[in-house]
Amino acid sequence: MISFGARRIHPVVAPMVERNAFIGGCDGVSVVKNAEFIGEEPAGTMPHALILIMGDTVEATRAFDEVIDPRVKRVSLIDTFNDEKMEAIRVAEALGKKVFGIRLDTRSSRRGDLQKIIEEIRWELNVRGFGRVQIYVSGGLDEKPILALNPVVDAYGVGTSITNARVIDFALDIIEIDGKPLAKRGKMSGSKSVLRCSKCFQDKMVPFKKNRGRSILGADRCSCGGRLKELLIPFIRDRKILWDLPKPQAIREYVLEQLPHYDL
Amino acid sequence: MISFGARRIHPVVAPMVERNAFIGGCDGVSVVKNAEFIGEEPAGTMPHALILIMGDTVEATRAFDEVIDPRVKRVSLIDTFNDEKMEAIRVAEALGKKVFGIRLDTRSSRRGDLQKIIEEIRWELNVRGFGRVQIYVSGGLDEKPILALNPVVDAYGVGTSITNARVIDFALDIIEIDGKPLAKRGKMSGSKSVLRCSKCFQDKMVPFKKNRGRSILGADRCSCGGRLKELLIPFIRDRKILWDLPKPQAIREYVLEQLPHYDL
Amino acid sequence: MISFGARRIHPVVAPMVERNAFIGGCDGVSVVKNAEFIGEEPAGTMPHALILIMGDTVEATRAFDEVIDPRVKRVSLIDTFNDEKMEAIRVAEALGKKVFGIRLDTRSSRRGDLQKIIEEIRWELNVRGFGRVQIYVSGGLDEKPILALNPVVDAYGVGTSITNARVIDFALDIIEIDGKPLAKRGKMSGSKSVLRCSKCFQDKMVPFKKNRGRSILGADRCSCGGRLKELLIPFIRDRKILWDLPKPQAIREYVLEQLPHYDL
C-alpha cells in the first residue's frame, strides 16, 4: 500500500502527514520530498496527464519506459480512455515483459463491480501468458473494499481515507494542582501511569506513584499473568530532551508488531 | 420502449407474451415473427455478435449501414469492446449523419452510474455537433431506472422485467350454485357486477342483478357524480362468441387511455 | 412435496415446467398429462369445488371415498367452509380409519399463525385417537414457511413459487473467433472447461485444452485432494446427438445426490 494522499492536504503539512501514513503501515509514499523526509525511495506510477498528452495508453507507457530510470517499475495506468480489460491486453501485448504492472484508477461512474472487472482482467492476462503482470488499484479506497479486493489485487494506492482520516478526539487537561488531584467534570483527577500487559495487551490506568521505578514495575503482574510495562516515560526534563527520537522505520516496525494484538 | 424479452421465454408462448407487452404499452417488439403476429413492423438494433465478428464497432456499424434496408434506422451498439463515451465519439465521427442513434447495453460490472455515463456521452456528442444522435439504453431495466434516465435517454429496450413480470394472483372460484350464493371462506359469494366510474375511475363491486340492462346502468351515478359503466359483459353465450375481438392496436390504445387515471 | 403449479402457466409449457419441478426434487405432479409425460403416477387431493357442490366437507369426503379408486389415498380438504380444527375433527370422527390425511389450503386472511392452527389440529386429532392422520398444507408456500412448518406438517403442495421461480440470468455469448479468444466487456474470452471437485464440490473454470481427454483429466487434482471432473461434454457433433438423454427419474436422483453439497 502506497500513500497517495499528499494532494489532498496543504503542502506545508504534507510531509508530516505522509510520515504518519508511513509509520502507520504504508509501504511507501508518492511525493518525492515527503519520501526524502522519511528516508525512503518514492513510489508511484504514471499519471493520467501523460496519457492524455500522448493520446494513447500504449504510446504513453512506451514513452515512460524509454525515459525513466530502469530501476523504477513500469506500472501502466490503463483506465484513461478505454475499458480497463481492453487496455490491459493492449499494453501487455505491446510491451510484453517490460510491464511490471497495470493500475486501475477507475472512475466511480464505471465502477459497477470493480472486483469483477479485475477478475476479468486477471483472466484475460493469464489466458495470454501475462500471469506475472501485477494489478494495482487506486481511487477512493478504504479498508472495506481493500479487504474484498485482496484476492485479486496486488497493490493499492490510498489517498483521502488516510489524509482525511477520522479525527481522534483528545485534549490536554489540568488534572492535578500542586500535587493535589483536581479535574473538571468528566475527567479523572491526579497524575496517572498507563500500564500495558506484554501478554494480553490490555492497558490499565493507575494513579501515578513517584517512587515506582521502571524496574519495580517489572515486578507487577497483569491478572492474565503477563508483565505490566509503563507506557509513559519522561521525554523532557529541566528543558532537556532525554531521548533520541527513533527513525520512522523503527516506529513503523513497532506499530506493525503491535497491530496483530488489536481487533480492528 | 421496445420489447426485448422474447429470448427469456419459451418460443411457443413468445408471440402471446410480446402481444401482451405491446398491448400493455410497448411501442414495438423485436422478434420478426411476433411482430407479424400483432401486425407491426419489428424494431431493434445491431447485436453484439456482429461487432465481435467484425472486430470493431465502427466497422460493424459501417457494414450494417451498407447492407440493411435504408428504411431501418441505424442504431449503433457501442458497449462491446470499449468505453461507451469513446466508442460513441468514434462512431459519430466516422459515420456522421448516417447514425440515427447509439445503444448502450452496458454490463452491470461497468455500470457504476449509468446516468453519468450517458450525460457524458450526450455532452461529448453535442460538443462535436452530433446533438441529434439519439441515445438508446437496454439491459436489466425496469420502471425505476427508466424514470431516472428519462431526462437523458431517448428510447429503451426492455426484456426480463416484462416477460418475467410479477405474477398477478387470481383464481376461478365457484361463488353461486343454482342461483344461491355460496363461496368458500375468503371469497365473497354470489354473482357480481363490477362498475367503473367514468369520471373518478373508482371500481365498485355490487351483487349482480339480472334485469339491470346496460342502458339502465347508465342512469346509475357514482358518489363523485360520474356515470357508472358495467365492466363485465357476456362474451360467449350458447356456444357462440358474441363479439369480434378488437385488434392489438385498439386494445393498446384503450390501455393507454386508462393509464393516466391510475397511480402506479 | 407435490408440484401444484400447473394452473399458473400456459398449458403448452406446463409439461416442461412440471418435468423440471420433478427433476428439481418434487415427489410428484398433480396434472394427469404432465405425470404421464414424466412417467409417474399423478398425485393430489380433492378440490374446493367438490365440497362447494356437495355443500359439506364430510359429505364430500364420503362421496370421494365411495367413488375413487381405492389405491388413491383419501386426503380431505378441510378449509372450505369452517375452521380447520373443527372440520378436521368432524372428518376424522365421521370417516375414521378411511382418512389418510387432511389438507389445509387456508386463505391468507385466516392465516394469522398457520403453525399454531396446525399444532392445534395435531393435538385435537391425537387426543381423539387419530394420531396417524397426516397433515398436508398448500397455498403460497416457499422454502421459508416450509422449513418452519416441517415439525408439524407431513406433506406440501407447492405451486406459484416453483412455476414462477426467480429467473436465473444467463446468456449465450461469442467468446472465441477462429480459435482466438475474443469477448465483449464483462465476459471472459476463450473456450473453457468447467471442472468440479468430486470431494469439496467447488467448481473451477479453466481455459479449454483440446487434447485434454476425460481420462487425463481424471489425473487432475483439486487443492483439497479431490478428483476434478469435467462438467461439459459434447452433446451434438456433426449433426448427430452423441448421448441418450437420461430419464427424468435418473436426472432427479443426480440432482438430489448433489443437493447436500450446496449451502442453499
Next chain:
Amino acid sequence: MISFGARRIHPVVAPMVERNAFIGGCDGVSVVKNAEFIGEEPAGTMPHALILIMGDTVEATRAFDEVIDPRVKRVSLIDTFNDEKMEAIRVAEALGKKVFGIRLDTRSSRRGDLQKIIEEIRWELNVRGFGRVQIYVSGGLDEKPILALNPVVDAYGVGTSITNARVIDFALDIIEIDGKPLAKRGKMSGSKSVLRCSKCFQDKMVPFKKNRGRSILGADRCSCGGRLKELLIPFIRDRKILWDLPKPQAIREYVLEQLPHYDL
C-alpha cells in the same frame, strides 16, 4: 367503544380504572359494579363460555334472547367454534331481526387479515338482507387497528391497551421552600401557573404571582390573540375541600371537548 379491561386488573382498583376509561372517552364499561360506580348502564355481549356450554353459537344466541331483559341489545359472539363468516350467516338467518349485532373476538392465530374477514362478513350479511346487523370487534385492539377498521366496524371492546396503558411519568417535587425557589437538578424552581390559550390550546408555564386573580388573568393574551386561562386552581384550603367534584359524565364531556385540539 366499550371498556373490556376489568379482568386485566386487580378487582380493588378496577372501579377506578374503568372510571378513568369512561372519563377518557369510552362509551361504556362492561362490569356491572364498575358501571354502577360511575352511574351508567353496563354494556357488553355474550361470552365464549355460554356458547361452549350450549355447544352451538345459534343455540346460545337463541337462549340468550329468550332469557335476557329485552332492553339489552342482542350481540352474538360468532368466533367460538367456526369461521366467522359462516357463523354470522347462520346466526342472522336463524334469528333474523332479533340480532342487533355480531361480535368477533377472533384469536390471533386466525387473524391473517381481520379487515378482509370483516369485509367478507359485511358483504355476506348485506347480500342476504341483513345490512342493519352491526359488527363489533374485540381482542388485543389499540388505536392503530381501530383506525384501520373504522370503515367496516361499528363498535369495539377494548381491554389490555387501556388498563395497561403506557405509564405517564410524573413526580411530586419540592420546588420552593419558605417562598424561595429551590429545586433539584432537572426541575424548574418556584411556584408556577399553567396558562392555556382558549384559541390555539398552547400551554404556557409562568412563575406564580400571588395577587394575579383569575379575572386579571382573563386580560392576559396569548401571542395568537386568544385568551389565557389558568389551569391550576386551589382545591383544598385550610383543610376544606373548596369545590364539588364534577360527575364522571361531566369530566368526560370536558375531555372530549378538548381532544380535537390535540394532535394525537
Next chain:
Amino acid sequence: MISFGARRIHPVVAPMVERNAFIGGCDGVSVVKNAEFIGEEPAGTMPHALILIMGDTVEATRAFDEVIDPRVKRVSLIDTFNDEKMEAIRVAEALGKKVFGIRLDTRSSRRGDLQKIIEEIRWELNVRGFGRVQIYVSGGLDEKPILALNPVVDAYGVGTSITNARVIDFALDIIEIDGKPLAKRGKMSGSKSVLRCSKCFQDKMVPFKKNRGRSILGADRCSCGGRLKELLIPFIRDRKILWDLPKPQAIREYVLEQLPHYDL
C-alpha cells in the same frame, strides 16, 4: 436490588406487587408496610426532599447520620444540587468511614453516559482512599442498563420497570365439559398435565390421565433422560385448601433456583 416501585401503583395493591417483586428476586422492598407484609426489614436511602429542606447534601447526610437507627446503612443521595462526582467527594471527605454508600438517581437530562459518570466517581473515591464506599443507582432502570452497569455499581433501586412490567397474557378457558374435550378455536381441548424435566427443564403438555399418580409419574422419563415432574397439583378439593402456602422467602428461593435454567 431493592424494589422502589411502590409509589407507581395504587396503595391498595402495593403490598401484593412488592411481595411479587420480592418473590421474583428483589433483595428488599422500600415501603415499611410492604416489608412487614412479607416479613423483611425495609431497605432504602435518604430522599431528595431531605436534602432540599436541609439545603446541602453534606448537611443532610450528617443530619441523617445523627438521627437514624445506627443499624441502618448510611447511603447518601448525591445528585440533588450538584455534579455527582463533586458531591460524592464532598460527602466522603466530610463523613469519612460513616458513609456506607452513595446513591445516584441522576435525571435523564444529565445522563449522557451514566457508566462514565460512575467510573469517574469510583476513580475519585479510590484515589482519595474511599475504595470501600458502595455505589447505588436508581431511576428508570431495567435489565439492559443494569447488565451494562454491573462492573461499576454495587446495588440498584428499581421501580417502574417492575411495577409496570409487560403484561403476561393469559386466560381462563373452558376446555372440557362433563369429561368431554371441547374448546374454542385457538385453544387445545381437554384437561392437561404439564410435566417439567428436572434435568433439561423443558416443559411438556400432555392430556391429563386420572389414575396417573405422582409416584407413577416419577417413572416417566424425558427424552434427555431426566425425570419428568408434574407441575400442576390440586390446591382446593371439596372446598378445602389442601396445602399451606409457603412463605415469600421460600417461594423466592424456589424462583432463584430455577432462574439459571432459563435463557432470559
Next chain:
Amino acid sequence: MISFGARRIHPVVAPMVERNAFIGGCDGVSVVKNAEFIGEEPAGTMPHALILIMGDTVEATRAFDEVIDPRVKRVSLIDTFNDEKMEAIRVAEALGKKVFGIRLDTRSSRRGDLQKIIEEIRWELNVRGFGRVQIYVSGGLDEKPILALNPVVDAYGVGTSITNARVIDFALDIIEIDGKPLAKRGKMSGSKSVLRCSKCFQDKMVPFKKNRGRSILGADRCSCGGRLKELLIPFIRDRKILWDLPKPQAIREYVLEQLPHYDL
C-alpha cells in the same frame, strides 16, 4: 457563531482554516493571531484552566472581571466543577449586571438532554431577574444540534465540525489539448463556462466560446427569465494577477448573500 477549532489543526495552517471559517459565515475566530490575519477582533470566553487554578467558578469569573479589558464581554464558563444550573445561578447572583453571558461546554457524559439543561438554566435565570444574561454553548456541535438549540441559545463556539469538515472531492484535469477537446473517461471534454442565473440561482455548464464577452453574456437568459452571469473569470494572465483579492469581510458578505438561495 465563533470558530473554536484552531486547536484541532496544525498551527501552520490554522490561519488559513480560520479565515475560511470566517468567510464561510462564522462571526469571529478565537485565536489572536488568526483574528489579526483576517483583520477582526478575536472573540472567546474564559477557559476551564482558569477555573481549575482559581478553584471556583465564581472566584474565577470575578478575577477575570477585575483584570480583563472592560470592552471584552464577561462570559462565564459554568460547567467545570458543578451542575450548570447551580453554577449559572451562583455566577449571576454573585456578579449581577457584570455578567454578559454564561457558556456551557458540558462533557458528553453529562449531556443527556442539553436542550432541557439550557431551558432549565434560562428559567432559573429569568425567575431571579437575570433574563438578559446570554447563553453560549460549545463542544462537539454541528448544524443538527444548533438548529435544535436555536430557540434557547444565543451564541455558539464551533470547532471540530468546521476544521475537520467533510472533504469536498475535486480534481484538476486536462480537458483540452491544443484547443481540441480531450478528457479521460468520467470527465467532460473541452473548455467550459459556468453560468449562474441571477434569479433562480441554477448553474449551467456550457462549452466555452472565446469571443463571448461578459457584456454579450448579459444578453443570455435563463429559462426562468433571469440573467445568466459567467462565474469563471481570468485571474492570472501572462504571469500577472489581474484582480485585487477582496478582503475576507467582502468575501464573507458575498457568501452570506448567496446562502439563502441554496437548500442546505
